[in-house]
Amino acid sequence: MRAVIATALALLCAPAMADGHLDLSVDLRLVGADGRSSWLDDGLGKLRFDENHDGLQVGRLRAAWNQTFGETLNLRIDASLWRLSDHNAFDLTEAYLEYRPYPKEGWRSRVRVGAFYAPISFEHRAAGWTNPYLISSSAINTWVGEELRTIGAEYSLEWLGTRLGRDFDLGLVAAIYGWNDPAGILVASRGWALHDRQTTLFGKVGEPGTGPVPGRVLFKEIDHRPGYYVGAHLRYLDRVELRYLRYDNRADPERFDPGINDFAWLTWFDSVGLRFETANGWTLIAQWLAGITEIEPDSGYEDWKYSSTFALVSKALGRHRISLRADWFDTDHFVTSWPPGLQETGSAWTAGYSFERNDHWSFAVEAMQIKSDVEQRASLGERPDATERQLQLQLRYTR
């Protein structure tokens, strides 16, 4: 992965700069939260900002470089800072080269190589994998931002029916990747969460339930077995889009990496998403994701079944937008040894308002309540059930 990024940076510094574009943004928050200790600080809270981390906070400092080479090659590098005390304070979230040849006879191919997001979220349609509907992502796509990154190559093929006088476009996508072997550990050890923080490629997150540790690495190749995903989409005009994705990191669950003190987590899931938009500014997004992650230590077999669903409705009124989302989630731990596995169930409501003053300034406010019952909280001496609330004001400047 470092070699890919080094190559990308070398290309970036090449003298023949055809068409480069730098995006910078500063996102500051004023936060009030009463949540349990956050998972970033080794707790089992579900919020990004807990009651010890509210007030004025850095939301995200972002710098992105978009560089074209020749006609059809495009390099995208996205770096962000999410918290000043992070292991790598300013680090990459995505870095990839995209090949976009011209469509031929109604067929279009695209190839992406590097580190990037799989086409799974209908929420994240703004630059930097940002959610323009609400500040915080759904439980499903929060997890995607935390643990999943395609560090490899992806090919997509689309039939552009709407450009041939038809009502539909159809697409297929397939990718092969590495460095995703720890994927699954967060949803297993902490359960689901709802926030906007994306794990950076060389960053670390907290290690829930084990007390102060140096932090957990989430992008690592452990078993030298590549993972894959395959997906399809069907789009009706520009109104309705349906997406399916099957992800499988094909990790070897018996392999242990002493370097990061962790197993390779065999993780697979299916995801189905739907987005529906109307001419008068309404958007409806719904997504379902369910899968299993497992490890096989010497002590026995363990797996976690996890699933989540959300529905988001949003209404744009000129530069104003209001959105409301409901999330439901659960995990179910099975283990062959004693003590038996633990479970979590939960749901969340998120409501928000945003105002895009112009291309540079935007303001948003979001209120969220997450109710969850996490049996594992007993290990921290906490009650299993919690109602966590968070109010965020966001001011963002982009240039």
Add this chain to the structure above:
Amino acid sequence: MLALAAWAGGAGAAALVVKVAKPDGRPVAGAVVLLHGPPGSKSSAPATFIVDQVNQTFTPDLIVIPVGSTVTFPNSDSVSHQVYSFSPTKRFQLPLYRGTPYPPVTFANPGIVTLGCNIHDDMIAYLVVTDAEWFGRTAQDGSWTASNLPAGDFRIEVWHPRMRESTDVIERPLKLEAALSGRLDVQLTRSLRPEPLGVKPRSWSDY
């Protein structure tokens, strides 16, 4: 569905009013009407046209041009565009650009050309290249009028980018008599596709 009515018109020349309607009878504005004259009619003279790109939208998003015409595609946006067509009528590509770096493109064959931008998937526009002597688009009331027509056998084509008829173009023969005004009613059998949702915010770039 087509219906032709004729009545006495001005001296000598014939005139034709074409009215295009939806299945429910409401007018279809912006439908392209191409009227091919009797043998010996000539095409309209080629001309030069401009299809600009403003705020990630082709402006205008549909033009009808005589065969042999040239079109310039300036980019007035601050972001680059990459214009292409894979329509058999005219395949071409204008690699990534801003401003007006390329010479005009010549459209030598009749047919429909669908334009896109390889960077911004929502951008779409149409060029209708025609060898018809008379052509135009229907007004808000769904009508298009041609006058000073010779008598004889005509062929009429009606097309709309959001049309869903069983054929790509509605095509009918038509006979006009001298000094008569004709009216042709074209009623679509299926509803039009809904209008595109419009320009997305600049920072959106679907993942």
